[in-house]
Amino acid sequence: MTLDHPVVSSMLPVVLLIAIGFAAGRLRLIRGEAVRDLSNLVFLVLVQALLFRTMATAHLERLDLRSVALYYIVAGAMFFALLFIQGLNSRSAVVALAAIFSNTLMIGVPLVQLAYGQAGLVHLFTLISMHALVLLTLATIVIELLVAREQAANGQQGHRPIAATVARAVKNAILHPVPLPIIAGFLYSLTGLGLHPVVERPLKLLGDAFGPVALVLVGVTLAQTAIGPHLRGATGISLLKCVVHPLLMALAGWALGFGGLALSVMVVAAALPVGANVFLFSQRYHKAEELVTASVAVSTAVAVVTVSITMALLARWNPLGG
Template sequence: MTLDLFLRLLALFIVGGIGFGAARAGLTGGAVGLRALSNLAFLVFVPALLFRSMAKVDLAHLPWTLLLAFFAPLLLWSLLARWSFARRDRDDPRARQDGPAASAVSAVTASFGNTVQVGLPFAAAMFGEAGLQLHIAIVSLHALVLLSAQTVLAEIALARAAARAAGAARPPLGAMLLTILRQSLIHPVTLPVLAGLGWNALGLPLPRLLDEVSGLLAQAGVPLCLALIGVSLAQYGLGEGWRRSAAIAAMKLLLLPALVAASAVLVFRLDGLALSVLVLAAALPTGSNAMLFAQRYQVREGEASTVIVLSTAGFMLTAPLWLALLALWQQGARAAAAG
């Protein structure tokens, strides 16, 4: 890992540490202040980022084969993680108290990578302009694919739980579908993404004022999300479940990129730059949107913030490992082609 990348990672920890220190000093207002800050990030700044990204992305020239090779195993991983967490939660009395959306929150934590604050500078430094463009294509659809899918699953679980609480063994299908559709669309993740896609489909450029305002909000969202990680850690601490958080971080850093690599090589026959970009994008630490997703449903916020910190620290060790493995694979592939 280069010195520049190390310093960028260190900067993430420093901003998070500032949030931690501010919370410890009583500047953030405790649990009430944390909720207010997270609402501001999740309901204002992040939607502006998502809308602006989807409104400006060039959909016609996206590398669709590469995106399929990345998101197919990633989405499979996310869905399997949600199923696994839900099954485990059913067997744990304490976990059952977290509520029906908890497994979706844990699945997002185990699958949503920090493709912006860490991924963008990492791709630029390691792979140059060509690799950066491929990574930007992944960023453009990352939240749309992962957060939208888990939002729908979380809302399905909540609708079923509400029906059971009302005394219905099984919720009426029509009413449940309407509730899920409404809650999934009127949502701070899916709504700005769909609005941005709609604007994009019209083929119109963003008005300058709207572009400037959304750009400012998006830029402000990044440091706020990083500071919120520290505030959340100060509020919840590592807790008794830090071993579970460490296991989730290890899954994110080691197992997920291995799955993406195997799929890319065996199914999509990718190699070279495309393979390297895909694997390192999958190997990124958990991003701050996972914590915001947890705070949206008010469950497992401490777990999400702990995984973010542990996986970001662990990335300093696992990133050189994946770069070395990719280099060995590329050398072997070139030797096999020459022979």
């Protein structure tokens, strides 16, 4: 496999960014005390700009939702299955999110562009335009509900009625750094006004900084994390993300008669490694932080092999003209 291979050329920048962050952490160029501030910068500033701009400039009425609907059904089913298997708690929700949330932007875009061209990107951008809206909003609501239940069980909320607990959790999920800019951007897109370049350009610059800064932050955190104790768990999450997720997507697609380029792009998207947004979620809720950090790194390494195999199998069993 050469450096020109689509998988390698897409994964290598991600690996290098994590490695740069790891070196910066080990050399104490970025100290442990600064990690929380950097996490807040990424989660409360850069992600806000990325999500709002994406939704505000998306032409939702032009999107072919048929090709992505099944993707979210499969991802949602897998999320809840893992949540119930592991136990209904906020930590399990973060781990389940790691098993279904792909790095569609940093790795997916260049990979699909190199492998399938502009036609493939159309399908991927349809998926990306709703990726955060569907999966992150779903995860936020579930995690907030579970956190509320855990706080009630620990006596931190007194004897609040269940309806009030649910209402408070849903309110927290909506007034949250992830769903709020998505909803705001979607509502703004309905006006049809578009974004003036004076506003759009700084939002784009901030949004473009999200991926690199988040991955460097993963590396910094990795430098302060003992991977050994989490290697088994991270490997398990990586196999769920890079093997089980695309397998379920492929089986569901073929069972329902999907085929050709649309199915190939969806399966490849499912095969991508864990996205940095899950790392930020774990930081935000202080749940499984070290495990998720290790999973981002391990899944990226695993995906070099598994995505290559996935694409080779797709080329054989799912001709793009199908």
